[in-house]
Amino acid sequence: MKFTLEQFKLLLTGIVSILLISCGSSDKKTTTQSAPAQAGRGAAAKQPPLAVDIYVIRPTLINEKIEVSGSLLANEITEIHPEISGRLVRLNIAEGKFVNKGALLAKIYDGDLQAQLRKLQVQLDIARTNEERSAQLLKIQGISKADYDASLLNVNNIKADIEITRANITKTEIRAPFSGKLGLKNISPGAFVTPSTDITTISQVNRLKLQFSVPEKYGSQIKNGQLVSFTVNGSSKTFAASVMATETSVGEDTRSLTIRALVKDSDPALIPGTFANVQMILGNNPDAIMIPNIAVIPQGRKKQVFVYKANKATPLEITTGMRDSANVQVLSGLFPGDTLITSGLLFLKPGSEVKLSTTSKPPREGS
Secondary structure, three states, rough: OOOOOHHHHHHHHHHHHHHHHHHHHHHHHHHHHHHHHHHHHHHHHHHOEEEEEEEOOOOOOEEEEEEEEEEEEEEEEEEEEOOOOOOEEEEEEOOOOEOOOOOOOEEOOOHHHHHHHHHHHHHHHHHHHHHHHHHHHHHHHOOOOHHHHHHHHHHHHHHHHHHHHHHHHHOOOOEEEOOOEEEOOOOOOEEOHHHHHHOOOEOOOOOOEEEEEHHHHHHOOOOOOOEEEEOOOOOOOEEEEEEEEEEEOOOOOOOOOEEEEEEEEEEEEOOOOOOEEEEEEEEEEEEEEEEEHHOOOEEEEEEEEEEEEOOOOEEEEEEEEEEEEEEEEEEEEOOOOEEEEOOOHHOOOOEEEEOOOOOOOOOOOOO
């Protein structure tokens, strides 16, 4: 089939028209379809309010209790050292046994001192005889007063030497300074000892002390006679002690105050040096504010919570006090009646719109 030139032009013009019409309808369709998509993206930019759980704050009665570590001490404890050097001729130390005050524990050789004492006693007898003769001669003016005074001085000097020798003999006897339990002996009979030799230890274990430290902020609340309770490893019992004294100042390194209490109980489980877990009740606070631990957001050295106000999340900075496994005390920043947000905290920003979840109850008016 053959086309003339005019027929071919008409056919080409028709094809171009059809193509133009098809492109126009496609652009309209694309424009029509893109409008709903843009509207959807605009709607997605605005997030719906986040559903949160709340906790309405009310005053709570709590016992302000602190728990610290401590250790048991013997009421009195000391190392036994000799006062002078010498050889031990007797050792009367029964390890782990109780001895009374003044009991002889060890004896150092004193034969030379005993001989010197006997010599001085003989000299004293002769000096006294001479002093008596001089007194009789003085009465009849047979000697001068100065001669009599010299004989009397000799008597007094010998007496003083005897007292010094007896004191040195006493130092050869090592006795218990107080009633208590002996430790392990560190020497044997026949050993040469000096004042630096540690013979044994003695402890007054029938009365024990409890020593522990508390943070400086609690120091003003500690009073003499205040009761504390404590436990030790190896025993299920709870023991009691009474505060007897506190240190005069707070430690600069630890910022804590050292306390000693007198243990009221006597039990085989209480051994000096034992670790103790100490609990102390500082008083009752009927208006304490306690909130769940999960509601607190750490912010470096600060702490923050979110409260529910006018359907929005408002951040507040707080300071905290004592805590337990589930709750923490708020010292400042919150008041009774505030509505605390306890869920969705990671998704909240200041001013975020929130709504109460179905499990939350709206706060009562006037609470």
